[in-house]
Amino acid sequence: xxxxxxxxFTIDGQTIEGRAGQSIMDAADQAGIYIPRLCDVEGLHxxxxxxxxxxxxxxxSTASCTQPIEEGLEVENETRELRNYRRDLVRxxxxxxxxxxxxxxxxxxxxxxxxxxxxxxxxxxxxxYLQPVRPLDASHPDIALDTNRCIRCGRCIRASKxxxxxxxxxxxxxxxxxxxxxxxxxxxxxxxSIEDYAISPDVCPVGCIIRKGEGFKTPIGARKYDxxxxxxxxxxxxx
Ligand code: FES
Numbered sequence: 001x002x003x004x005x006x007x008x009f010t011i012d013g014q015t016i017e018g019r020a021g022q023s024i025m026d027a028a029d030q031a032g033i034y035i036p037r038l039c040d041v042e043g044l045h046x047x048x049x050x051x052x053x054x055x056x057x058x059x060x061s062t063a064s065c066t067q068p069i070e071e072g073l074e075v076e077n078e079t080r081e082l083r084n085y086r087r088d089l090v091r092x093x094x095x096x097x098x099x100x101x102x103x104x105x106x107x108x109x110x111x112x113x114x115x116x117x118x119x120x121x122x123x124x125x126x127x128x129y130l131q132p133v134r135p136l137d138a139s140h141p142d143i144a145l146d147t148n149r150c151i152r153c154g155r156c157i158r159a160s161k162x163x164x165x166x167x168x169x170x171x172x173x174x175x176x177x178x179x180x181x182x183x184x185x186x187x188x189x190x191x192x193s194i195e196d197y198a199i200s201p202d203v204c205p206v207g208c209i210i211r212k213g214e215g216f217k218t219p220i221g222a223r224k225y226d227x228x229x230x231x232x233x234x235x236x237x238x239x
Contacts, residue, residue, distance in 0.1 A: 022067060036115060168196070
């Protein structure tokens with residue numbers, strides 16, 4: 001018989017109990033405290049790449065999705081400094097890709113768009129728009145890939161590898177050129193299927209992976225984030 005060690009720590013001064021080995025984010029979720037995130041999603045191993053979930057743990061910035069809890073840890077989550085940091089990270093994603101929300105079929109279901117609204121980003125900012133021109137792969141009968149909207153969260157890569165056991169997606173390129181590519185000359189030459197978990201609407205947080213013929217099944221105004229803020233707390237944080 002194994003006994004779980006309970007760890008007691010605080011988030012924004014609130015005492016939380018978690019299990020040894022749990023990440024700060026998992027323990028926060030369990031306690032009903034929301035920490036913003038983009039590359040992490042329930043059911044997939046955390047990757048720790050977007051850094052939107054950054055918190056301060058005993059004064060040091062860390063990704064809460066990968067940082068394990070420790071006894072007595074003092075975590076800061078909803079502070080002005082961290083909100084500004086998260087805003088800048090999300091803004092940079094908008095400037096690095098082509099996120100034209102009014103004409104994107106993911107509008108209203110998009111986690112990047114919803115996170116921007118949650119963080120109060122409503123206008124252009126100080127960063128230059130890079131306006132990349134990346135390939136669109138519409139070769140598959142059921143699925144299209146528009147990497148202009150990719151935020152490199154890697155959720156499709158992990159879902160295809162760990163859940164579907166297929167390795168359809170992977171990273172290609174380095175640095176600012178790093179993108180999601182497919183394991184083949186084009187999507188239709190891979191063994192991807194519309195039934196794959198990697199293609200489910202829960203996996204791609206933006207409009208990069210497109211299920212053909214489904215984009216406007218749910219009308220604008222009735223989509224996931226049209227009526228409610230992203231995050232389990234459903235609360236707009238302060239400035
Ligand atoms: Fe933790 Fe992306 S959600 S780094």
